[in-house]
Amino acid sequence: MPELKFDKAKCDDCKAVSCLVKCQYIDLDKTKAKKEWQKVINGQDSFVLKACVTCYACEEYCTFGNHPLYMIVERQEEKGILPQSRPITKQAINMTTAQGKFLVGKPEKTALSFCAIPRLYTLASGKLFENVLPSWVLGTEFFCQAMFLHFARMSVITENLPKIIDNIWNQGIREVIFLHDECYGTFTKLAPAYGIEVPFKSIHYFEHIYKRLKELGHEIKPLNVKAAYHRNCSARLVPETDHFVDDIFGLIGVERVKREYDHENALCCGGLLLTSFGYDKGHDVQKRNIDDMVKFGAEYCVFNCPACWDPLAEKVARRGIKPIHIIDLCKLAIGEKQAVEVTV
Amino acid sequence: MQQQDYASQIHRCFRCGYCKFPTDYSSFNCPPYRRFRFDTYSTSGRLWLIYAWLKGEVEWSERLAEVLYTCTTCKNCTEQCPMKFAPDIVDWIVGARSDMVEKGRIPPRVAKFFEAVYGYGNPLKLLRSDRAAWANGTKMYAPGDEYLLYIGCLGSYDENGQKMAKALVNVLDVAGISFGILGSDEECCGNEIYMLGEMGLFQTLVEKNNQKFKELGVKKIITLSPHAYNVMKNRYPALGANFEVYHYTQLLKDLLKENKVKISPNKAKVTYQDPCFLGRYNKIYEEPRQILRSIPGLELVEMEKNRADAFCCGGGSGNFIMDLLAGGEDSPARVRAREAYATGADTLAVACPSCMTMFTDAVKSEDLDGKLAVKDISQIVSESLL
């Protein structure tokens, strides 16, 4: 079983304990945070393990790259702590169990990966992707597994990941454009953290879109709109990609409103908070997030993650802000139609 | 569709009845069900009776034939059926018809239709030599012309169809399009022959057409009729066709957009009938509307059931000749004519010679002559030319 490359000494020496101090859902000063974190890394019981909402933020907050999120998930699993309910955990496992059905377009050396999210297949169309399509893969055989970070199932991730890597490789793919942060994060951060070798090159779809927009520059009509960027949890796994949001917005004439709940301070979409922690917690997070968007005059709420879309898009729309995936926003800028919409 | 395919699948119909309706369930949208109202005349009735016939539980009869051939293959059922096999429904019906043709179990009207096409090259049983009588000097296709304009049987022989053909030729001439017709060398496209299940004759027609097009070096075809468009786009390639095909509305839309023809104002209030073979079969809903909207002064109003929910005129599967759904105010064309009139429109725009024929008669039967004009889009554009 692969082991986490965790350096205990880094945590022992850490003075800031940013992983817990900065946590938006647990209120701890440095002293208490240090104490609780020591319990976690030493395998003792800590309330942190049950209180963690799995927003992934600590993975970003840690200045040492010492994987506090992965450590929490491992400890949760060891202690039988369920962040989500038992039946929802079962559902997640059932939903993503490989069935031996390979859904592929015409994979070539460079391919798009839609993971196990059919909506990404819907989004990835038009000029932004015509230079890669129909080279794509979709389905449980290519599922990145990172979702199980929400379910205290690191063992499932590390057990399945090598098979997924093989499945991608065996399609002849050597360079994958991932349309989700979790996928990109899995293959560039999580896998190496467990010593799992990833033989193909991983490209974040932001980078791909940015390049394509530059190539299509003459077709861009600036949108001249203000948008709130809803930064999803898995963006925390790959914070180095955040600049692309600004780069892309810059090309298409979108202003990323400077609001409170963006960048490091971004709030979870509330989906899993509602389902597993109760109405007040989830609703509060969603309300604060959307109030913030309204307060700063956003006309659009730009999503990066389809899983955030489902709990949040309609609520955003009911507050008079148009929800849109960043791919669709770019499509509008080059005169194409939005592929995924909500009506309220 | 292989006969075996339909025979092994047709039992899957659950007779849930979604096939009878449009999306909003506002009224019945299956033409034979609307006309006859026995459940046997709906898609589910038809499929269950075919299955019964295959099992020997129901014997061939005139009634069974009527049930089978009153289906206009409009594809409303495909659009509404909640099952995975929905896209195959019409293929199953065609498969059953084909089976019956092979067994010689077809009603007289259908037999006459086949004989006419076989002997005369058209279902109206008019002389081949008269096929281009409407043409009045329209240029014949010559190698090097950009488009072959394929007129079709109704456009060539039916009085209203001929008006459509002339109007379209006029518009194309004014736009300076390079095209020609085949005149009396034109062969039936075979769409109805296919839908009625005469696969041998269909294959012969397609081979003849493909051969002719190849010899002439035809690369692009414009069709007057959506029936021809449908069969040439979707069936001909498998039998060796190698050309692009367009329905004329696809071309006209661009001609107007690019100002290749100048249009004067036309203050008509128009409602548009989506032909089945353009709409549900090939998802072409917007181009005809764009043409109408680009005519200054023209007001386009929609019938309640439009686009994928359009109610078929009842002319499909050869019924523009065989007229198996005729009779009474529940005949589909009359029902639809009333729906068109209810929009307040003074003109019912069509884009299909079959619709044109069916609605022209229906408007008369409904005493709407003088109140609701039936015009093809080509005619509306031709009349509006500066």
Add this chain to the structure above:
Amino acid sequence: MSDIYEALVKIVGKDYASNHHEERYFYGRDPGLMTPHEADYVVMPATTEEVQEIVKLANREKVPIVPKGAGLALTGLVIPLKGGIVMDMKRMDKILEVNENARYVVVEGGATHGALRDYLNKRHPNLRNSLPESPPITTIAANVVIHGQGRLTNQYGFNSDMVNGLEVVLPTGEVCKIGSCSVGPYWFSKGPPLPDLSGLFLGWLGTTGVLTKVGLKLYPKKRIKDLEIFVTDKEDLIPDIIFKITHTEMVEDLAIWAQERPLMFRGNYHINTFLTADSEGELEMKRKMVYDSVQEYVDSKDAGFMTMNLDMRRDFMDNPQKSMTAFADVRRGGGFEYAGPIIPLELYPECARKVAELAVKYRVVYGGSGRIIHGGHCMMFSFAYTFNRADLDEMDRARRALHEAAEFVADKGGLLWKPNIDEQKIMMERMDPNTLKLMTNIKKFLDPNGIMNPGNWEAK
């Protein structure tokens, strides 16, 4: 016999009477598992007067009559068990009147739920009826005659509880008005404060008369709809979960379902909680109340609310739910039938285990679902088994599974809903003898010649 045909032609016209084998064959069956029996005639009346004439003819000739809507009860209730005339009511499809203030509609006996839904959407958008999940061709009259349920059943009871009056052609041919419409022009009550005679027709499966008009209650239609799905893997918790959710009195409809496929649903029980509101505030208040009501189960990790993508949610919220009909094609065979006994909630866990157990025993694919009735006073539990119509052995196994399910539930004290003749017997065998005698006497009184859908509700 041809005299009967000629007589029918004289009543309805040549186009609407048939003695062709095609109609006799098709109308002699339904999509379920019951043995077919061909009709002798099929007729489609357009007016109450035509129905009367047909009924009188049947009495004269001692020929059975079976009124038929869409046949989607699936339990053979429209199969003419003793031949005779099948009367397809669907030409009588008019929506006659909507009284907005009193919130009711009056429809003809063949009007469909689909047509009513559209009519209200377009003309009375702030009113709705309790739409069943069965396909839109389901007729309102047939649905109330079998005590159907719909999307408002948790709030307001069986769809038959929502009847506001009837016009009935009695088996002897008289036209009878039931409820307030028997005294005046309004259709606001099916009985109270007068004796409630609707009970002579509702639930009798067409054996006591032909419904030619139905008055139906309508309800407020709110602007916003939403759905939460609460999931547990322990069926024993369901009764208490439902009890807690229904205590809030905030939920429009509550349905429970469990199925093996797709894989993501396997092993869990899902509670669909439908919410409606006219404002965001109202919606969130209701949502919070529902969430809070079951928080203890969330805290114990025994259950949780499901996140679902908007396409899935739209499918569930669709009413009727088209995807439910697609269950018929799971075996690529166009068939399913369900026994839907009405049970107290406390029997849910046993039924949930039983439906799966029978599926294994008889090697059939199941769907186990249920709908809460009137705040949880009882519920409908559906033992649904799908089959391939071309596989006679599978059909037989499904039939036996359903029979065993019916026996099981009846032994526990449940009631068999829309019972096929087999299930009717099971009920009658367990019925209080005086109750059964009363039923028999009422049938005999109303239908002295035994012409109305004979074979049903017949005690030995």
